[in-house]
Amino acid sequence: MTEEMLVESSLTDLSCSAFAAELAAKKSVPGGGGAAALAGALGIALCSMAGQFTLGKKAYADVEDDVLRMLAEAEDIRGNLLELVEEDATSFAPLARAYKIPKDEPARKDAIAEATRGACRVPFRIMEEAARAIRVLEEMERKGSAFMVSDVGCGASLCASALEAARLTVLVNTVELKGDPLADELDRKADHMLEDCLPRAQAIVRSVSDRLRGKE
Template structure:
């Protein structure tokens, strides 16, 4: 694929998302939102590094920023991988129904299409963990950005999981479908509440300052 969706402007990407086109779709949007959440983790660390008050945790913060950047770039790659995964699926659906190879082609393409959103779920979980740790170490002035990052990653987690399940629902191999769904569900059930608790904790602290 010559075109890279992550190289489009924000306006162009949203225009393409709104258009009557198959890609980018919900999976690409989920990955992009997750990348934005990870970027806010990096931002919180970047503003904390160099401040004398946080000198004792500076090395930890730098390491967290490096990890958050790794997550961010991986999620941006997954925007592209999700789009690339649609082409074989579309080609499989275009095979005539009386073709004996159609079912196998569809099965392979559908399972492959579930892999990018499943990887998004994993990266978003990494982002939640990093945001939790960053929230304990970064400047208090950046706490709201950590909370916003957590909420974005939480949304990305939910959206990516939908894209896992919409593919596994079509798999004929129900054992394989169940294995993929179980891996996704386990992560979502642990990390969605963690992201929500982090955001709620920051919000309570912020609102408490004004009382």
């Protein structure tokens, strides 16, 4: 399957093995950004699973409305992240076209810069969704079924990885735009998200580990 065919078809409709094969192939898409988005989608899916197993349990009747709200937000996040798997692939196409412009063309530099700005935006949005996911997982860890706590911890670990990986994908583009106001702003906001939400995800994992070991 060529890169052009992948852009026209749906990466998220591939089987797990087919997606992994495409990711392993010598081609530009899918790449790190798409992998990050998929990891985040899997992480928040685990949150949804924990919520579904919490609903209807008498012991959790007092938080049922909260769980329903979390499930609705988790569904929105998962859908957005799956869309971003696709968008990460399609956002590469303008950049590839820009680099094919002859080097002696005056418009080449501006075309590359504009395409790079576009390539920055998708992984930044992946970060935003992964950060949202971590916040929902925090609440699910507190309120969801104790029997599902390991899945919540796994979800937090996946979303933390998605956040970090997407940050690298932002950075690989912003470093090419030194002094660009958009790139500087995205870097600042991305660093803030990482500093805020990565420790929160790590705290979920530690809390889950302690609960499983009987420390709580």
